[in-house]
Amino acid sequence: MIDAADAFDVWWGWPPPVLDPAGPYAHSVTVLAWALFALGVIVTAIVALAVFVAVAGPPRWKARLGGEKAILILGVGFPAVVLTGLLVWGLTLTASLTDPITGREPRIRVTAHMWWWDVEYLDAAGRVVRRDANELHLPVGRPVVLELGSADVIHSFWVPNLSGKEDMIPGRTNLLKVQADRPGRFGGICAEYCGGPHALMGYVTVAHLPADYDRWLAGGNVSSGPANPQHVPGAMPASARRTPAGQGTADPKAAPQDGEALFVAHGCAACHRVAGTQANGLAGPDLTHVGSRLTLGAGILPNNRGTLQGWITDAQALKPGNRMPAYGNIPAADIAAIALWLEAQE
C-alpha cells in the first residue's frame, strides 16, 4: 500500500521544503513563521521566570509580581500589543499574497480534478494561449497570478518553495500570486484531502529565465532548467532523459503514424485531447504536450517511453483508484505504438 512517507518521498522527502523560500511570497511567510517561533520562545521564557519567582523568588519580588501594576503590564498590556501587532502583520501579509499588484501580471488558470491538474496559460485578453497539465511553467523574477479553481471537490494548491497553500473550490476562483527568484524545479502537491489517490496528486513547477519562458510559451523547446538538489520526479539520471529516437524502434508496427490511429481506435480520445487530431476528450489531462512533460500521472512518475507504456498498461496498479482504466487487454505492441506517438507530442 502507498503510505504518506512514500508519497512525500516522491516529492521532497520529509519534511517539505517550507523553510527554503525561492521567492518573495514564500519568503514573507517564512519570516512570519520564524517571528512567531521567536516570540513563542520569549513568552515561554517569561512565563517560566514568573513561575520560578512566584514559587522560589525573594518575598519582595513575589509581592511585585502579584501587584496590580505587574498584572496590568504583563497580563493585559503585553498580550494586547503583541497580539494586535501579529494580527495586523498576518492579515496584511495574507492580503498581499492574493491581490494582483498591477493587474498586468501573466495569468495562469489551474483547475484541479480528481486527481490531476489542468493548466491554461492566458494572454492579456484572457484567451488560452497554451493548454497543458500537471506542470506549471513560470518566468523567473516576476509575479504570476494563478486563477485557482476546481472541477469537482475542494483541493488545495501548494508549492512550499513559492507560497503558502490556497484552497481550490468548485464554482469559485481564488487568486494566488507566486514568484520564483531562481530558475529550477519545485515540487507541488495537493494539500487538501480529496479522496482516493489524493496522496499521489502532485505536479512540478519549472521556473525559467524570462527569455526561455517566452520561447517555451510560444511552443519552443527549452531545457527544463538546472535540476536543483531537491528531488522532484523527472529528475532523471545523467544520460538522455528520453530514449534516443531510433533506439528500440525495430518493430515496424511501432511507427508513430499508427500510434495516432490506435489512440483513437482504443478509445483514448474519448477522455484525452491532443490538439490537431480528432482526440477531443476532456475527462483526462490534455496530452498535446505530453512528450515534453517531466512527469506522468500527476507528478508521480518520471516521463519516458517505459513509464508511459507502464502507465497506459495499468494505471490502476500505479495510482489505485484514479479515473483512467487499466488496459491490460490491449496488445503490448499497440501500447508501444501509442507510447511512441505520445512521446513525440511535444
Next chain:
Amino acid sequence: MLAIAMAMAAALTTACKPPPPSRHDPDAAAVARGRELVRQTGCGACHAFPDIAWPQGRAGPSLVTFDEHGPIAGVLPNTPANLAAFVRDAPVAKPGSPMPAMPLSPREASDVAAYLHGLADD
C-alpha cells in the same frame, strides 16, 4: 619525460583494471547506484522490486524473485553484460521483446545490472 609518464600511466591503468564483473559478487557501490537509477528511471512502472515499496507496476514480470528466473527474458544467458544490454535496450538485446528501451547510459545500465544481481544473491 612525457612519454615515460604516459607509459607509466598506461601500465598503471592496465594493472588496476578491475576483474570482469561477476554476477555473484556485485560491487556494493554499483548496487547502490543501480538501485537509485531504477527508482529514478521508473522501472517500477512495470515491475515489482523487493525493496521498492511503490510503484509496483504490472506490465512486466515481477522481479521480486529474479534470481529464480533463469535466462534473462527466457533467452539470454544471465551474465552482467547481457543484463546491462537488456535493461538499456531490450528490443535490440532480444528482438521482439515487449520491454522498451530505457534512458540509461551503458555505465548506468551496468550499475542497474549489478543491483539486479545483488537482489538475486539474497
